[in-house]
Amino acid sequence: MLPFILRRLRTLLFAVVSTCFAANALAQSPPPAAPDLAKARTIVTSVCAACHGADGNSPTAANPNLAGMPAEYITVQLMHFQAGIRTNAVMQGMAATLSPEDMKQLLTELRKEGTTLRERKPQNEGRK
Numbered sequence: 001m002l003p004f005i006l007r008r009l010r011t012l013l014f015a016v017v018s019t020c021f022a023a024n025a026l027a028q029s030p031p032p033a034a035p036d037l038a039k040a041r042t043i044v045t046s047v048c049a050a051c052h053g054a055d056g057n058s059p060t061a062a063n064p065n066l067a068g069m070p071a072e073y074i075t076v077q078l079m080h081f082q083a084g085i086r087t088n089a090v091m092q093g094m095a096a097t098l099s100p101e102d103m104k105q106l107l108t109e110l111r112k113e114g115t116t117l118r119e120r121k122p123q124n125e126g127r128k
Contacts, residue, residue: 018080018083018085019076037109039105040109043098043102043109044106044109044110047094051090052064052065053065053066071106071110071111072107074107075104075106075107075110078091078094078103079095079103081094081095082095082096
């Protein structure tokens, strides 16, 4: 039992430390000179929406809702998929194509008034 607990604690500690480093890297790096928000919006509306729904409410139970999630949380999760901290073949493939600038621009786009995925529906509502 003790080795299991130690492994879980080690995994949790690794996730916390890596999240802190990732958040610190995002906070300290200079903002892009001219953010390409049109590109970010295209990613949100075409790539993210394909699995997570146009309004952030996934049409299937297999994909989590993004609606109601803070933009910073989504960005950190993308960084975790890219670094291999979180494992999911589809999301790792999606995150692999994003540069740090893309992630910052996605963060900016998700924070914008009117495009934030704010209204979260219950996870099973409206699903077949």
